[in-house]
Amino acid sequence: MPETIPADSVGLVNPTTLHIDTPLELDCGRTLASYDLVYETYGELNADHSNAVLICHALSGDHHAAGYHSMEDRKPGWWETAIGPGKAIDTNRFFVVSVNNLGGCKGSTGPNTVNPETGKLFGPDFPIVTVPDWIRSQAVLADKLGIEIWAAVIGGSLGGMQALQWAISLPERVRHAVVIAAAPKLSAQNIAFNEVARTAIKSDPDFHDGHYMELNTLPRQGLGLARMLGHITYLSDEAMGQKFGRELRSGSIQYGYDVEFQIESYLRYQSTSFVGRFDANTYLLMTKALDYFDPAKEFDDDLTATLSGIKAKSLVVSFTSDWRFSPLRSREIVNALLAAGKPVTYAEIEAHQGHDAFLMPIPRYLEIFATYMQSVAEEVGS
């Protein structure tokens, strides 16, 4: 709990639920007749509605990107390092919108909400959603908020993929795409990790083919395993080494299967704490959205052609120790943007934190990010 909320925080915030009655046709062929999107906003929309930025979240993220929901909150939103007054995404200048993705588990329509057509939880019957589906639903939210064009669409990891997809799908509505620690598509190794996570969840006997909530249970082991594995890919070998090394929890080897090394303790804690706050069906959906993301697929795998229609300027950021989506993957995007003749700023940040670096207070990263966003603010007169 923050005794007092820091001055550079957006402070106490409340989520809003938008109910949308316009049917949404999904890539999978199914249609949602209606749906809810939960979102938060920070800062003020200016008179000409030119200063709005959209924050897109990653696999396990949600709409609560900054500030606190109550004075009892132990932690602020997940991108508190980047969003707030005077920060990289300066809420004194920008109207920040952050939305829980469709299929999420924090209030937007998804597996853990009731299907209005059946009166029952969606559960595993919630349709598989894609990054382009999210862009379509987020565009409806933009319409409702009176935002014709985003000053910037911004995200890290899966969020960065959404920023890129926004620029591709709705080029007239994005001035700037900020694509951080992302990739133009998943590699076979990326998909392989997702498949192991899904197999862990699905093979948990408490998963019950996704109907665990009706049976008042949770696939704790499976979802926990998925999270443990995720954490390995979010951190670099070096960061794990620095943080945990081969330190033993009890000081000496026990020759047993309880926790021996600190890293084991950390992973078990991450597993347990995640299970209580995230939905397994949503986890499955998010990994599928990642696997399917491949905007160049419709352009004969030609990423340059894919990006040739965008109107946004881009900031692309990668981190040297990120092995989930390495700098090489960001450079694929940058090179294609350059080949398509699009303006792009690329920053490869020296950082040992791995993929998670995009959430961390790394000075050089936040400086570059802030400088870029200041120029965006000036461009839109905010």
Next chain:
Amino acid sequence: MPETIPADSVGLVNPTTLHIDTPLELDCGRTLASYDLVYETYGELNADHSNAVLICHALSGDHHAAGYHSMEDRKPGWWETAIGPGKAIDTNRFFVVSVNNLGGCKGSTGPNTVNPETGKLFGPDFPIVTVPDWIRSQAVLADKLGIEIWAAVIGGSLGGMQALQWAISLPERVRHAVVIAAAPKLSAQNIAFNEVARTAIKSDPDFHDGHYMELNTLPRQGLGLARMLGHITYLSDEAMGQKFGRELRSGSIQYGYDVEFQIESYLRYQSTSFVGRFDANTYLLMTKALDYFDPAKEFDDDLTATLSGIKAKSLVVSFTSDWRFSPLRSREIVNALLAAGKPVTYAEIEAHQGHDAFLMPIPRYLEIFATYMQSVAEEVGS
């Protein structure tokens, strides 16, 4: 099934079981009153017993390193690329001994064998064994075979760690240590992957705290998950990309949770085929032996001091795309050997296959390996 056995194979081979009645004190503090070691030999021991080499296996390996057990065998032993007449480990010159490690599941005493003291399967009561324990048991085998000193102790991955440990523990008995794709100890990330694998096995409801065999069941899902995850770490991102890319099994996206991408199909196949041929309790033991391996621990984490007593010359080999035990880890060994004034040959092989490269027919690797082993043969007059 080989219609005819290739001329450069050792041909049909039979394993031998050695029963040892001398008690073995283990690092964990427990003692095995007696135990069996299953091993194979290829080639002939020369008159002065100077041409024997020991092959040490990795996590899921066994004593069947080369040749065929019958004309019906679909595949030869796991290191057929390296062992045989005229090959790197030339069976025309060397007497090759390959042993299933204690705690293994292919005939040597381990969790799936009967504890003579109770008349029941050891199961989870089999003691945790360490790399030094293996060296002690392999030394007993050497004694029985009349091998005072190995011309070389050779292994890849966990096998390479055994080769290194032999040179440290019994310096008078090793002329050459061949340490391939190994590391002087596991990193936090390495341990983390092992911990996820163990958690997958232990949380399978069919694991029954390790007593699954008595209950006539197997922790299929858990062991399968461990194997899937293992496979990701054995291959490089590049190798997976080249082999599978983002190829879809059915040609189009199905928007479901069945296999979509070829990589998923591959992993599921690896999972299923492994479960039928490997024991889960052994898998747990092997990962612990890996985690615990840290010969420098007794020398205040000073690897140079650790290696200062060895008398062996060494060949250390790493592969550029190996991210399980990267070239950096091999160089730690090489640098410590050099600092300790020990002769070492180091080869960093350009290879895209990842950790698995040590099992593959990579010409430059096998050439260097063969050249080194020829000099060993000449040295011992074989």
